[in-house]
Amino acid sequence: MGHRRYSAPRRGSLAFRPLGRAKSPVARTRFWPKVDGPPRLLGFSAYKAGMTHAYLVETNEFSVLKGKEIFTPVTVLDAPPVLVLGVRAYGDGGNGLTCLGEAWTGSLPDEVKGRIKGAKAGDLEKLRKVAQGAAEVRAVVSTLPARSGNPRKKPEVFEIGIGGGTPKERLEYGIQILGKEIDASKVFKPGEYVDVFSVSKGKGYAGVIKRRGAKIRDRKSNKPRRGIATLGAWNPSAVTYTTPRGGQLGYWQRAERNKLIVAIGNDPSKVNAPGGFIRYGLVPGNYVLLKGSVPGPSKRLVKLRVSARKRVKEPVPPSVVEVALASPQGG
Numbered sequence: 001m002g003h004r005r006y007s008a009p010r011r012g013s014l015a016f017r018p019l020g021r022a023k024s025p026v027a028r029t030r031f032w033p034k035v036d037g038p039p040r041l042l043g044f045s046a047y048k049a050g051m052t053h054a055y056l057v058e059t060n061e062f063s064v065l066k067g068k069e070i071f072t073p074v075t076v077l078d079a080p081p082v083l084v085l086g087v088r089a090y091g092d093g094g095n096g097l098t099c100l101g102e103a104w105t106g107s108l109p110d111e112v113k114g115r116i117k118g119a120k121a122g123d124l125e126k127l128r129k130v131a132q133g134a135a136e137v138r139a140v141v142s143t144l145p146a147r148s149g150n151p152r153k154k155p156e157v158f159e160i161g162i163g164g165g166t167p168k169e170r171l172e173y174g175i176q177i178l179g180k181e182i183d184a185s186k187v188f189k190p191g192e193y194v195d196v197f198s199v200s201k202g203k204g205y206a207g208v209i210k211r212r213g214a215k216i217r218d219r220k221s222n223k224p225r226r227g228i229a230t231l232g233a234w235n236p237s238a239v240t241y242t243t244p245r246g247g248q249l250g251y252w253q254r255a256e257r258n259k260l261i262v263a264i265g266n267d268p269s270k271v272n273a274p275g276g277f278i279r280y281g282l283v284p285g286n287y288v289l290l291k292g293s294v295p296g297p298s299k300r301l302v303k304l305r306v307s308a309r310k311r312v313k314e315p316v317p318p319s320v321v322e323v324a325l326a327s328p329q330g331g
Helices: 124-133 167-176 208-212
Strands: 043-057 069-078 082-092 097-104 136-142 157-163 193-199 202-206 247-250 253-265 287-291 301-306 320-323
Touching: 043 157, 043 287, 082 124, 082 157, 082 167, 097 124, 097 136, 124 167, 136 167, 157 167, 208 247
Parallel strands: none
Antiparallel strands: 043 069, 043 301, 043 320, 069 287, 082 097, 082 136, 136 157, 193 253, 193 301, 202 247, 253 287
């Protein structure tokens, strides 16, 4: 700040404060949008395998390249099915959501039993009576990392919202899929837009120059050069939270909106590069191709959710001309 006595440009966005480490490598989804149509799951999960590029036919009617082949980077997600362990009904009394009732499948996998305590096969009829005025219905799901190329052994357990229809129809749908495996193709369609939630790459401690983009001070200025000139005014006699400082860089939860699903398939030979992806390996089964990049390193769990801002009534699958398999990138 130095010679600028009265004001200085803000460094970085306050929307991401505080820049502290995420509590868990599994990102949280705090909101499930409302959708029309029959009941359906509003989200899914996958493991980030890596990135490559593809040639697509541009379908944007406002683009000057409409109808022509375009080069675009794509992210390959390893998307094994998720197992529905339970269903919960939540009521809203004005002070937040409260669980009205829940029901669990009678046969929990051995690797999940140790993570869920007190999970018993609930009385479905009792749940139907309690959940008459439910505000939200959610499914408790578990990932199946053994079906993926990720060497992780412990499955992740989290909730996915159920949308569409009336609360009673959503609850019946949750009971219908209880104990079953759900594939990505039953949740999303190519051409649909999704929001992506993940935890970015962790890079440890970084100074204020790299972390906040502050300017390196002149050579003849007082030391330090790789620091800000002042921590603030005399009064108040404290360092405000808006002052750029050094600290943790990366390993932050991030959400990116409106990612286009390029393709969903179960033939990994269409996306696997010779030798597999760097720091991941081969995708053994189901996969999802997203246009662009997503936060996080390889093997990081990525959550997909129905887009809260951009909806397509009838998704049109993009015309994929070619997916590069010769030179994969780590992502």
